[in-house]
Amino acid sequence: MIIDTVNAIFSYPFLIRAFIVGILVSLCSSLLGVSLVMKRYSMIGDGLSHVGFGALAVAAALNAAPLSVAVPVCIVCAVFLLRLKDGSIVAGDAAIAIVSNSSLALGIMIISMSSGMNTDVYNYMFGSILALNSADTVICIAVSIIIIAVYILFYNRIFSFTFDEVFARATGTNTGVYSIVLAVLTAVTIVIGMRMMGALLISSLIIFPALTAIRIRKTYKKVIVISALVSIICFVAGMFISFNAEAPVGASIVIVNLAVFIIASFADAIRKFIGQRRA
Numbered sequence: 701m702i703i704d705t706v707n708a709i710f711s712y713p714f715l716i717r718a719f720i721v722g723i724l725v726s727l728c729s730s731l732l733g734v735s736l737v738m739k740r741y742s743m744i745g746d747g748l749s750h751v752g753f754g755a756l757a758v759a760a761a762l763n764a765a766p767l768s769v770a771v772p773v774c775i776v777c778a779v780f781l782l783r784l785k786d787g788s789i790v791a792g793d794a795a796i797a798i799v800s801n802s803s804l805a806l807g808i809m810i811i812s813m814s815s816g817m818n819t820d821v822y823n824y825m826f827g828s829i830l831a832l833n834s835a836d837t838v839i840c841i842a843v844s845i846i847i848i849a850v851y852i853l854f855y856n857r858i859f860s861f862t863f864d865e866v867f868a869r870a871t872g873t874n875t876g877v878y879s880i881v882l883a884v885l886t887a888v889t890i891v892i893g894m895r896m897m898g899a900l901l902i903s904s905l906i907i908f909p910a911l912t913a914i915r916i917r918k919t920y921k922k923v924i925v926i927s928a929l930v931s932i933i934c935f936v937a938g939m940f941i942s943f944n945a946e947a948p949v950g951a952s953i954v955i956v957n958l959a960v961f962i963i964a965s966f967a968d969a970i971r972k973f974i975g976q977r978r979a
Contacts, residue, residue, distance in 0.1 A: 709939075717834070717837045718939070718949075719936070720837065720841065721840045721892075721895075722896055722939065723932055723936070724840065724841060724844035724845070724848075725840065725889065725892060725893045725896055726934075726935040727848065727928055727932060728851075729889055730905070730913075730930070731851050731924060732851070732882065732885055732889055733905070733906035733907060733931075734910045734914075734920070734923055735862040736886065736910070737914070738862050738914075739862055741782065742903075742906065742907050742910075743903075744782070744886065745902070745906040745907065746796070746800060747799050747800040748774050748777060748778055748781075748887055748890045749890050749903055750799075750801070750803045750804040751774050751800070751803040752770050752774050752890055752894050753804060753894070754803035754806045754807035755769050755774060755807075756769070756770050756807070757806070757810045757811045758810060760810075760811065761810050767891065767892075770891045771887070771888060774887035774890060775883070775887040777799060777803075778887040779883045779884075780799075781799060782882070836895065843892050847889060854878065854881055858882065861873065861882070863920070890902055893905060896949070897950040897954075901950045901951070901953075901954055904953075905931065905953075908930075908934070908954075908957035908958065908960075909934070910923070910927050911961055912927070912930050912964045913926035915967070916967075930960060931957075933960075934957045934960055935953055937956045938952040938953030938954075938955070939952070
């Protein structure tokens with residue numbers, strides 16, 4: 701049964717492209733998600749996804765290349781949100797809510813006035829990974845590899861910045877630079893991931909694997925590894941469920957992530973209970 705399903709899935713070129721891109725985007729999201737969750741920046745992913753939708757709407761209205769508009773706009777907003785998170789103009793959660801809701805409303809307004817609420821809008825909102833063409837696939841693969849390479853290159857600095865920003869600054873680390881690096885990587889991941897999950901669901905790829913991994917292990921390196929494995933496994937499982945049940949891909953992936961998170965939370969609670977009884 702499983703072998704037949706695998707053979708059926710990989711007999712379609714568009715499904716092969718979906719698996720390749722999906723695994724890479726899931727990996728990028730899970731790596732960045734650990735730092736964002738630990739620094740309490742996780743909702744920035746949700747805010748940036750709405751900014752990305754607004755940028756894509758502007759690109760569609762101007763007949764411009766979507767990535768050429770969405771990527772720089774999301775990068776600027778990501779840096780802006782992180783600065784507000786650390787600054788004093790507006791509280792972090794309020795700033796994210798303002799930018800998120802404003803961008804979403806702007807995007808809907810622009811599209812409704814230009815081309816109407818068509819299928820492309822649905823794909824932007826909920827994702828359409830199965831509609832990836834060869835050009836999109838190449839771009840997503842290239843960008844994902846760059847994101848992973850940059851993350852590995854700055855791994856030690858990101859680790860220091862994540863756990864103790866004050867100490868990192870005291871040891872000479874320019875935390876502002878690495879804050880921007882994290883913002884840029886997150887923004888780009890959000891933009892390329894929106895094609896897979898949509899504006900409303902992409903932040904789940906950043907949040908769920910990291911939260912699940914934290915409940916399984918506590919050390920940073922192990923959390924990183926487990927988060928990556930959980931993200932990839934949940935993506936593959938979601939794709940299989942979507943194929944067999946003819947369900948939306950993005951929603952299937954989120955449901956699998958939610959189920960794994962619940963199981964990990966119960967296991968963590970049981971482990972703590974047993975530890976307390978033994979103590």
